[in-house]
Amino acid sequence: MFAKTSVSLTTTAVALMCSTAAFAADANAFGERLKAVAASQNMMVAYDSATSEGDNVVLKGMTLAPKGEDPAKLGDITFEDVSGSTEEGWKVARVPIADIDVTEGESHTVVTGMSIEGVELLPAERSGLPAVKQLSEFYFDKAGLDKMTVEKNGAKVFDLSGVSVENTINDDDTLSSDFNFGTFNADFTKADPEAAKTMTDLGYDTLTGSVEGSAGWDPKTGTLSLDPFDINVENAGNLSFTYEMAGYTPAFIQSMQQISKQMAENPEGNQNAGMAMMGLMSQLSLGSADITFTDDSLTGKLLDYYAKKQGQTVDQLIAQVEQMVPAMLAQLQNPDFQKQVSDAVSTFLKDPKSLSISIDPETPVPAMQIAGAAMGAPQTLPQVLSLEVTANDATED
Numbered sequence: 001m002f003a004k005t006s007v008s009l010t011t012t013a014v015a016l017m018c019s020t021a022a023f024a025a026d027a028n029a030f031g032e033r034l035k036a037v038a039a040s041q042n043m044m045v046a047y048d049s050a051t052s053e054g055d056n057v058v059l060k061g062m063t064l065a066p067k068g069e070d071p072a073k074l075g076d077i078t079f080e081d082v083s084g085s086t087e088e089g090w091k092v093a094r095v096p097i098a099d100i101d102v103t104e105g106e107s108h109t110v111v112t113g114m115s116i117e118g119v120e121l122l123p124a125e126r127s128g129l130p131a132v133k134q135l136s137e138f139y140f141d142k143a144g145l146d147k148m149t150v151e152k153n154g155a156k157v158f159d160l161s162g163v164s165v166e167n168t169i170n171d172d173d174t175l176s177s178d179f180n181f182g183t184f185n186a187d188f189t190k191a192d193p194e195a196a197k198t199m200t201d202l203g204y205d206t207l208t209g210s211v212e213g214s215a216g217w218d219p220k221t222g223t224l225s226l227d228p229f230d231i232n233v234e235n236a237g238n239l240s241f242t243y244e245m246a247g248y249t250p251a252f253i254q255s256m257q258q259i260s261k262q263m264a265e266n267p268e269g270n271q272n273a274g275m276a277m278m279g280l281m282s283q284l285s286l287g288s289a290d291i292t293f294t295d296d297s298l299t300g301k302l303l304d305y306y307a308k309k310q311g312q313t314v315d316q317l318i319a320q321v322e323q324m325v326p327a328m329l330a331q332l333q334n335p336d337f338q339k340q341v342s343d344a345v346s347t348f349l350k351d352p353k354s355l356s357i358s359i360d361p362e363t364p365v366p367a368m369q370i371a372g373a374a375m376g377a378p379q380t381l382p383q384v385l386s387l388e389v390t391a392n393d394a395t396e397d
Contacts, residue, residue, distance in 0.1 A: 027052040030079070030121075031059055033086045037121050037137045042067045047077075057082045074098070079119075092119040106153050113146025131219035131250050132167075132175045135257075142166045145182075157190040174218045181211035201308075203301050209233035222249035223287075236298040243289040246364045252283055285364035286385070292356040299352035318349045337382040341389045348391040356393065361386040 031050035038045040048061030057079045063071035074097070081093035097114035118141025126134045133139050144164035150157055163182040169175055186207045188199035199205065213229035224245050231239040259276050307317040325345050329338040348355045365384060373384045381387065 026082075026085075027057045029086055030057050030082060030090055033090060033121050034059070038064070039067075040137050044071065046071065053078075055081045055083070084121075087123060089123040090121040092121075093117065095119055108151040108154075109148070111145060111148045113144075115144065116140050117142040130169050130173045132169060132173075132217070135250060135253050140167065152190050155190050156187065158184065158186050160184045173220070174216060177215045179213055179215075183210045184208070202305050204236070207233055207236065209236070217248065219250050222247045222252065224248040233296075233298075235296060237296045238294045239291070240294070241289075241291045244287040245284055246287055247284040247367075249283075252280065255280055282366065282368040284367040286359065286361075286367065286370065287364040288358075288360050290356060290358040290360075292354055292358075294354045295348075295352040299349070303349070318346075321349060322346050332379050334379040334382060337387070344389045344391040351392060353392040356388075356390050358388050358390070359385045360388075 027050040031047060035045045044063075044065050044067055046063045047059040049059075051058050051060070058076055059079070060076045062074045062077045064074055065071035077095065077097065079092045079095050082090065084090040095116045097116070099114070100109065100111040102109050118139075120133070120139040122129065122133055122137045122139060124137075126137075142164065144162075146161065148158075148160045148163075150159070160182045162180060165177065165179045167175065167177050184207075187205070188196050188207070189205050190196075191199070210232050211230070214227060216225045216227070217223070225243065227242045227244075229241040256277070259280065303314045303317060307314045310317065312320070322342065322345070326338055326342045329341055332338065344355065361384070369384065370381070373381050
């Protein structure tokens with residue numbers, strides 16, 4: 001019985017040691033693959049050692065830097081629930097990133113709650129994967145941070161919270177991305193005196209706002225869309241931007257990556273690479289675009305500020321702008337468009353509600369056609385793009 005027990009204990013010990021050695025080898029393999037993937041993105045990763053703790057991999061003394069720049073010290077980074085291999089690809093459930101607390105001169109910055117989820121270090125052979133994963137060796141489902149605070153001389157001048165970026169590969173292989181760059185608060189009273197005076201004169205000792213948006217990509221059609229990208233600032237206004245373009249196919253992206261790589265490797269041959277890039281751009285076309293500003297008192301404050309600065313009344317300043325806009329557009333030699341823009345600007349300044357610039361052609365317009373019109377016959381661009389400038393349409397009763 002003693003002999004059998006000794007054999008069992010020995011076998012168990014050997015198995016555990018072999019298992020530990022295998023885990024260590026996996027940790028090293030994971031770390032080396034991370035280095036290679038980062039290098040393909042022009043980022044340099046280094047670390048002191050790679051160890052396994054259960055299903056987790058810990059890279060100790062990790063540093064990260066764009067190629068050619070000084071590295072940032074990240075410390076010990078834990079990659080949670082790691083699975084896979086270099087051949088089949090690595091998956092990481094979550095990467096929590098240690099909080100940052102940095103003091104530089106008068107500034108003190110604290111960043112907390114950073115993490116990346118659903119990380120994949122993809123294999124070299126990716127032809128059977130969704131299109132978005134074929135184009136890069138790195139993919140993630142979600143990333144974000146809870147809060148960032150910046151203080152100057154002990155007083156808070158800026159904070160940002162609730163930042164997140166989320167990617168979803170849908171059943172039809174299309175990619176959807178939702179990004180929320182968070183809610184921010186800025187205190188200009190603690191800025192340098194000149195900037196603080198300007199913001200105070202405008203009526204903005206502080207600003208609070210948010211930035212968010214969503215994007216989509218269909219690799220089959222090459223359709224890339226942004227709908228919308230919104231910047232909201234309380235007591236100022238909202239700036240919304242949307243667009244849709246076609247031709248952004250996987251083949252286009254791969255060709256662009258190859259040309260960019262050639263340009264980086266052979267800077268002296270940039271002229272030829274530039275011509276190749278121009279030829280590549282001819283595959284793109286613009287389907288639609290819109291940029292709209294919806295006022296929430298910013299326009300009136302700007303008019304008051306500049307009128308006072310120039311010793312004018314607001315009505316005099318508006319009249320001056322009404323004269324300048326047609327003069328600036330006269331060189332375009334398109335009277336109809338000149339009148340359209342002038343009327344829209346005048347309407348908006350006298351009653352600030354919304355101002356929109358939209359492009360909505362019946363069929364997508366090739367990029368080279370746009371470039372050709374801009375260089376050879378700029379007066380035709382409004383017709384080529386079905387370009388319209390309107391005021392207050394979205395808020396009219």
